[in-house]
Amino acid sequence: MELTASYRFDVPPATLWPLLVDPAVVASCLPGCEALEPVGPDAYRAVLTVGIAAVTGRYEGTVTLADQRPPHAYRLVVTGKGRAGFVNGEASLDLQEDGGGTRLGVQGRAEVGGTIARVGQRLLGSASKMMMDGFFECLRKRTETG
Amino acid sequence: MATRLFGSGIRRREDPRLITGSATYTDDLALPGMVHAAMLRSPHAHATVGAINISRAQAAPGVLAVYTGKDTREGLQPMPCAWLVPDADLKVATYPCIATDTVRYVGDIVAVVVAEDCYQAYDALDLIDVEYDALPSVTNPAEAARAGAPQLHADVDKNQAFHWAVSGGDVDAAFKDAEVVVKERIVQQRLIPNAMEPRAAVAQYNQASGDLTLWNTTQNPHILRFLNSVVTGVPEDRARVIAPEVGGGFGSKIPVYPGEFITVFCAKQLGRPVKWNETRSENYQATTHGRDHVQEVELAAKKDGTITGLRCTVWAGMGAYLSTAAPGIPTILHGLMLPACYGIPAVKEDVYGVYTNTTPVEAYRGAGRPEATFMVERMVDRLAGEIGMDPADVRKKNLIAAFDDGHDTVTGLTYDSGDYPTALEKLLSHADYTALRTEQATARTSGRHIGLGLSTYVEMCGLGPSQVAGAIGFQGGLWESAIVRVHPTGKVHVFIGTSPHGQGEETTFAQIVADEIGVGADDVKVIHGDTDTTPMGWGTYGSRTTAVGGAALAKAARKVRDKAKVIAAHLLEAAVEDMEFVDGKYSVKGSPDKAKSLADVALMANVAWNMPADVEAGLEASTFYDPPNFTFPFGAHLAVVEVDPATGQVDLKRYVAIDDCGPQINPVIVEGQVHGGVVQGIGQALWEHAIYDDSGQLVTGSLLDYALPRAARLPEIEVLSTVTPSPHHPLGVKGIGEAGTIASTVAVYNAVMDALSPLGVEAIDMPFTPERVWRAIQQATKGH
Numbered sequence A: 001m002e003l004t005a006s007y008r009f010d011v012p013p014a015t016l017w018p019l020l021v022d023p024a025v026v027a028s029c030l031p032g033c034e035a036l037e038p039v040g041p042d043a044y045r046a047v048l049t050v051g052i053a054a055v056t057g058r059y060e061g062t063v064t065l066a067d068q069r070p071p072h073a074y075r076l077v078v079t080g081k082g083r084a085g086f087v088n089g090e091a092s093l094d095l096q097e098d099g100g101g102t103r104l105g106v107q108g109r110a111e112v113g114g115t116i117a118r119v120g121q122r123l124l125g126s127a128s129k130m131m132m133d134g135f136f137e138c139l140r141k142r143t144e145t146g
Numbered sequence B: 001m002a003t004r005l006f007g008s009g010i011r012r013r014e015d016p017r018l019i020t021g022s023a024t025y026t027d028d029l030a031l032p033g034m035v036h037a038a039m040l041r042s043p044h045a046h047a048t049v050g051a052i053n054i055s056r057a058q059a060a061p062g063v064l065a066v067y068t069g070k071d072t073r074e075g076l077q078p079m080p081c082a083w084l085v086p087d088a089d090l091k092v093a094t095y096p097c098i099a100t101d102t103v104r105y106v107g108d109i110v111a112v113v114v115a116e117d118c119y120q121a122y123d124a125l126d127l128i129d130v131e132y133d134a135l136p137s138v139t140n141p142a143e144a145a146r147a148g149a150p151q152l153h154a155d156v157d158k159n160q161a162f163h164w165a166v167s168g169g170d171v172d173a174a175f176k177d178a179e180v181v182v183k184e185r186i187v188q189q190r191l192i193p194n195a196m197e198p199r200a201a202v203a204q205y206n207q208a209s210g211d212l213t214l215w216n217t218t219q220n221p222h223i224l225r226f227l228n229s230v231v232t233g234v235p236e237d238r239a240r241v242i243a244p245e246v247g248g249g250f251g252s253k254i255p256v257y258p259g260e261f262i263t264v265f266c267a268k269q270l271g272r273p274v275k276w277n278e279t280r281s282e283n284y285q286a287t288t289h290g291r292d293h294v295q296e297v298e299l300a301a302k303k304d305g306t307i308t309g310l311r312c313t314v315w316a317g318m319g320a321y322l323s324t325a326a327p328g329i330p331t332i333l334h335g336l337m338l339p340a341c342y343g344i345p346a347v348k349e350d351v352y353g354v355y356t357n358t359t360p361v362e363a364y365r366g367a368g369r370p371e372a373t374f375m376v377e378r379m380v381d382r383l384a385g386e387i388g389m390d391p392a393d394v395r396k397k398n399l400i401a402a403f404d405d406g407h408d409t410v411t412g413l414t415y416d417s418g419d420y421p422t423a424l425e426k427l428l429s430h431a432d433y434t435a436l437r438t439e440q441a442t443a444r445t446s447g448r449h450i451g452l453g454l455s456t457y458v459e460m461c462g463l464g465p466s467q468v469a470g471a472i473g474f475q476g477g478l479w480e481s482a483i484v485r486v487h488p489t490g491k492v493h494v495f496i497g498t499s500p501h502g503q504g505e506e507t508t509f510a511q512i513v514a515d516e517i518g519v520g521a522d523d524v525k526v527i528h529g530d531t532d533t534t535p536m537g538w539g540t541y542g543s544r545t546t547a548v549g550g551a552a553l554a555k556a557a558r559k560v561r562d563k564a565k566v567i568a569a570h571l572l573e574a575a576v577e578d579m580e581f582v583d584g585k586y587s588v589k590g591s592p593d594k595a596k597s598l599a600d601v602a603l604m605a606n607v608a609w610n611m612p613a614d615v616e617a618g619l620e621a622s623t624f625y626d627p628p629n630f631t632f633p634f635g636a637h638l639a640v641v642e643v644d645p646a647t648g649q650v651d652l653k654r655y656v657a658i659d660d661c662g663p664q665i666n667p668v669i670v671e672g673q674v675h676g677g678v679v680q681g682i683g684q685a686l687w688e689h690a691i692y693d694d695s696g697q698l699v700t701g702s703l704l705d706y707a708l709p710r711a712a713r714l715p716e717i718e719v720l721s722t723v724t725p726s727p728h729h730p731l732g733v734k735g736i737g738e739a740g741t742i743a744s745t746v747a748v749y750n751a752v753m754d755a756l757s758p759l760g761v762e763a764i765d766m767p768f769t770p771e772r773v774w775r776a777i778q779q780a781t782k783g784h
Helices: A013-020 A023-029 A115-119 A121-145 B015-019 B118-125 B171-176 B221-232 B258-270 B280-286 B369-387 B391-398 B420-431 B433-445 B466-471 B505-517 B545-571 B598-607 B667-686 B739-759 B770-781
Strands: A002-009 A033-040 A043-052 A055-069 A073-082 A085-098 A101-113 B035-041 B047-053 B063-068 B109-115 B129-134 B160-168 B180-191 B200-206 B211-216 B239-242 B274-277 B290-301 B307-319 B347-355 B449-458 B480-486 B492-496 B524-527 B579-582 B585-588 B591-596 B620-625 B634-644 B649-660 B717-721
Touching: A002 A121, A013 A023, A013 A085, A013 A101, A013 A121, A023 A033, A023 A121, A033 A055, A043 A073, A043 A121, A055 A085, A055 A115, A085 A115, A101 A115, A101 A121, A115 A121, A115 B280, B035 B118, B035 B258, B035 B280, B047 B109, B063 B118, B063 B258, B109 B118, B109 B258, B171 B290, B171 B307, B180 B369, B180 B667, B200 B258, B211 B221, B211 B258, B221 B239, B221 B258, B258 B274, B290 B369, B307 B369, B369 B391, B369 B449, B369 B739, B391 B420, B391 B449, B420 B433, B420 B449, B420 B634, B420 B649, B420 B717, B433 B449, B433 B634, B449 B739, B480 B505, B480 B545, B480 B598, B492 B505, B492 B545, B505 B524, B505 B545, B545 B579, B545 B585, B545 B591, B545 B598, B545 B620, B591 B598, B634 B739, B649 B667, B649 B739, B649 B770, B667 B717, B667 B739, B739 B770
Parallel strands: B035 B274, B211 B239, B307 B347, B492 B524, B649 B717
Antiparallel strands: A002 A101, A033 A043, A043 A055, A055 A073, A073 A085, A085 A101, B035 B109, B047 B129, B063 B109, B160 B347, B180 B290, B200 B211, B200 B274, B290 B307, B449 B634, B480 B492, B480 B620, B579 B585, B585 B591, B634 B649
8 A cells, every 4th residue: 555645834844853753742643642662763662543444453563763864854664463453564754845844745655464454455545644644733733832 | 646746846945944043053053161262364465474472362361272383283184185186287285274384375374262252262362472574475376377476385386286288179270270269368356255154163072982073064074074084183983073054155165174173173172162153254364265267268260150179278376275176176177168068179278276375265156167168158259259240140050969868078078968059049039139139239329338148058067977086186986875764654864965055955855755755745854964864975066966966865765665666565465566656656557546655665664564575674775876977057148238338337137047957856946046156157247356455465355345246236037947858867957056157257248248349348357347347448449
């Protein structure tokens, strides 16, 4: 499954960047995120509850922020598994200066297995997009309040 | 005058219990102390298995045991493949009941949990931690056969499970001299059988006596008892296998599966009865699938429509392992049928059986013959289009003329009897084919796309002579047996070796016996499915239950009749030669009032107060019947469709089936079999498709995503017949279980392509979903 999206922020990359790599911010903005604990440099153990189609699952896995080029880009690598199956994915985040704000591009791909693949596959793309929209909307609010 | 029951459409005696919910299926069993098993299945299509941590699962509430492949390696031998097709370089890869080092499809078992109740068992599955290291996977058989494809089994080069070839006649000459050659690449998509009842097993093992009882959703309990002895080590004399009510199989309950053997293993270990009942989701992943061929077909002909040769290459997906009977299906049951009802004089086929990272493939209603019929019937329509001849006329030109005692094919079969032209004529006249063609032409002038699709077929069923079974590598016999036992009151028990699971033989077999010995159908009870009470038999599949089991039964009943005649003669103080069996009575010739009923004879035979000299007490007979040949039912089907080119929607407007299964024991049951079979074939053409994604995940893994036929989307199916008896069957009957499926898929396919022919569409991969049809139309009409 491939995912492409882009988001506009009113703050420049240098302001946005610290929020994007702050585990507390990520944990509070990621829908269904129950825990995000550091387990190494730029690596976290994550616990996530996600419902897709008729399948609600709790996934445990790792999130790694690789290839960081502050404040322009990093690669998010996620592996998770739970009773509803497994997810392996990665996404490249690209932050571009855009008239005083930021244009953030996301390009990702994910591989899923287990029950979510069998039952929820058709809804997976739109569900992932919805989660991502939720995440960046939350982040945008942080930039306004912060 | 007694009414003959053979040929009467009496109601199925099975139905009251089935429709009132009072039948007992495997999952309905509850034994004292019974515990429940659940299987942990691989979520990966292909991966090496690392450490498996079961400690959390072992500590979970209610859990009695957790076993992995290491624990079962000693107690469970690898799964057997029982159709070892010869001269095919067959490579049977090791198929462990529980995977140890590598998983090869989504659904491969990696562990089993046994708990006090099934919810505890399923909950504990989540607590098992398995380390997988994912490997590249491949799901398409043609791709898996290519160099560089991911390899499933270290000892199987190029994933090639076998390469089987059949040829007859001079194919090279046929193509060299051909005036017309038509070619097509056909994809027989993968299908999921969808028996209404998923699979289940209950195993009860007495650790003191070593006796096992295994209840299982099987189409062939005797074969299961035999193979169970191989896998679990419980000897045949210690094992009793019972197929209670079985809710359909369509071939998916022929094979033996790891699930039932693991259940036996758990019962042996724990000394408590163990039940395992798969979920529908497991059924989709791990109960065998059907079809999955990629076919390249060429037909050679003359310009006048005479078919001269057929040449094809088939890549048959076998799944990750060879299921019990799998190798025989795309070979023996497929390639030998390619001369079809035309007696094609030159045929050559190469079949490559290919391992892929998918659920194992087995028989699915028709098993090999729908795929063969499709190839031939599709090419006949292509030929008709190429030479500008009506498809009906091409068929008329090529059909074998009527014969009643044998027609030899170039693939070595001898069709028993047939009258193919009459079936086609009856179809064309009943449907008023000429008027339909006129209607089609008129509709086209107003931009409506109506299509007509024909399918004339012959199939082989009634499997089959045991000597042939041996020659084609079937690791068993194919005879059948029956016992007819008459009790003192004239009531009859019939014990059969086959194992009906929805087809209605409790009714039709009673009809056979009733006529043969002179009782009412209600006086006969048919007992099947229990290896402790029924005689050995090889099961219900390949439309063989009536064709072979019914023959055994007729012969056993005739032995009872012969003995009854001897006893009746004695009681009437007449000579046996002077006795006759008329209107269900045993009477003296010319003196119908001097007669004995079966009940009179049965009472005397059982009390034995006054028996003829040298005649044993009792009124009972058994038979082992090994058929001299297969039976070859045939027929002609027509589908009428209308396609909306704006949406791609296919509307099946009419379906007419003419089938000839010989004399019909119960025409209502025959009609039901044709309905069901036709609909399953239509399902393949229009809706059904088991889809794997690029990483080998089954994405049509539930009834939400896999489209089954629904009554509302089907026309009334018009069922007619012709009657051509089999010359070698004691009752002349042939078999009707699979005929509908064999004929209908390609009839619908041909109809849709006929509808689209003015638009220039030449081929669409099944199923004909609106999206596929619409895209094909857009593609073909681009730039017009």
